[in-house]
Amino acid sequence: MLRQCASLAQCVQRARFTPRVLNQCRQAEVVSLPSSVFYGQSRFARVRQIATEANRVKIDYDTKYANKLKEAAKKRGVTVEELKTKLQEEAQQEAKRKAQAAEVRKAELEAQKAKQQQKAVDSQAEAVKASAQKPYESSAPTLDKIVKLELFEKENPETIEKIWTDFHADKDCITAVIPKGTYDTLFQRSQKYPMFIVPMPREAGIEFFFMQFIFHQCHFTSLLEYKAKGTEARPFLTITHFPELADSKGIVLMKGEISDNPRMIDTQNAQFLAFALQQFYATGAQSKFELVEKFHRAPHEFDYQELINEIERVV
Numbered sequence: 096m097l098r099q100c101a102s103l104a105q106c107v108q109r110a111r112f113t114p115r116v117l118n119q120c121r122q123a124e125v126v127s128l129p130s131s132v133f134y135g136q137s138r139f140a141r142v143r144q145i146a147t148e149a150n151r152v153k154i155d156y157d158t159k160y161a162n163k164l165k166e167a168a169k170k171r172g173v174t175v176e177e178l179k180t181k182l183q184e185e186a187q188q189e190a191k192r193k194a195q196a197a198e199v200r201k202a203e204l205e206a207q208k209a210k211q212q213q214k215a216v217d218s219q220a221e222a223v224k225a226s227a228q229k230p231y232e233s234s235a236p237t238l239d240k241i242v243k244l245e246l247f248e249k250e251n252p253e254t255i256e257k258i259w260t261d262f263h264a265d266k267d268c269i270t271a272v273i274p275k276g277t278y279d280t281l282f283q284r285s286q287k288y289p290m291f292i293v294p295m296p297r298e299a300g301i302e303f304f305f306m307q308f309i310f311h312q313c314h315f316t317s318l319l320e321y322k323a324k325g326t327e328a329r330p331f332l333t334i335t336h337f338p339e340l341a342d343s344k345g346i347v348l349m350k351g352e353i354s355d356n357p358r359m360i361d362t363q364n365a366q367f368l369a370f371a372l373q374q375f376y377a378t379g380a381q382s383k384f385e386l387v388e389k390f391h392r393a394p395h396e397f398d399y400q401e402l403i404n405e406i407e408r409v410v
Contacts (some may be wrong), residue, residue, distance in 0.1 A: 141378075235312050238348065240339040252346045259348055268366050269351040278336060278347040281377040282311070284384065288391045292318055293371045294403050295364060296410065301403065303329070304368060311336040315368050317359065331359045332368055367410075374409055 168178040238244055242262070247255050256272040263270045273281075285308035293299045293315075303318035305328075315332040337348040351365050360368075375383045383405050390397050 096169055127294050202353060233309070235335060238339045241350075244339060245338060248343060250395075254343045255340065255344060255346065255348075263350065267353060267362070269362060269369060271349040273336070273347045273349055273370065275341045275345045275347060277373070278338065278341065278376050282338075283338075284376050284387070285313070288323065288387050291375060291387050291390055293368060293375070293401070294399075295371070296406075303399075306368070306372065313372060329356065330354055332365050334369055334372065370409075371406065375405075379405075379409070 151188045164175050164178065168175045171178060171181075173181065188283045218258040238247075242258075249260075252260070252272070259272060262271055264281040291306050293306060294305045295304055304315050305321040306313055306315050313336075314330040315334075316330050320328045331354055332351055333354070334351040336350060337350070341347050349369070351369050352366050353360060353362070373379070375387055386397070386402055386405060
């Protein structure tokens with residue numbers, strides 16, 4: 096008997112170190128895994144294959160939680176099938192409630208965004224309106240410094256235009272009388288897009304001028320000088336708009352003064368620049384104002400040749 100036990104122990108001891116037995120034990124731990132998982136693969140590949148095999152195993156939840164389902168159904172006084180149906184309905188209702196809540200939240204966020212956008216628009220409109228209440232910057236002239244404003248208030252628009260034109264006929268400047276509606280458009284756009292460039296035909300080709308609005312004034316200088324001196328560039332032409340009679344007479348008076356320090360343009364050039372200003376900001380085709388917008392919003396897409404083409408259409 097002792098001899099048999101010793102023999103059996105020796106068999107067991109030998110079995111512990113037999114590769115075949117060891118392999119069978121490993122396969123018993125992970126059901127139906129191929130032997131390639133343990134031989135000839137990296138550790139990461141082994142882990143991934145084990146996970147893949149585990150995902151193939153379908154868990155029978157009805158069997159696994161059968162007792163708990165029966166207990167829950169008993170507490171509610173229904174059958175297991177009725178309980179599962181009820182739970183499914185509750186889950187669907189909860190999903191529907193969450194979806195509705197998400198839609199409400201989305202609508203609230205959109206309404207809040209629209210409100211903020213409208214507030215920004217209103218704020219911008221107020222800024223433009225406030226700017227309109229400030230006729231000029233401190234260095235700009237006012238109409239009452241040029242003419243007797245109380246006398247103009249007694250005249251009709253046609254008479255005012257004649258007086259204004261005759262008054263400046265022998266002076267080295269340009270003048271115009273602009274309808275209020277046209278100037279309202281020009282002013283609002285100029286406050287939003289205060290800078291632009293205008294190509295002006297010259298004897299030797301085309302010269303680009305840089306223009307900048309400051310309230311009711313517009314300053315022109317050579318683009319080359321602006322690039323070289325920036326804000327210190329000399330204004331070759333300063334156009335001033337006088338809106339004092341806009342509400343009472345429906346007109347805005349304009350005066351353009353040419354700088355003599357030194358004189359770089361003549362009266363004909365000044366008239367062209369004033370005409371181009373109105374074309375791009377008020378009276379021209381929509382394609383012209385779109386170039387002004389592009390100059391500010393997408394300068395990398397701005398096409399100088401397209402600008403020249405627009406000028407050639409009106410000269």
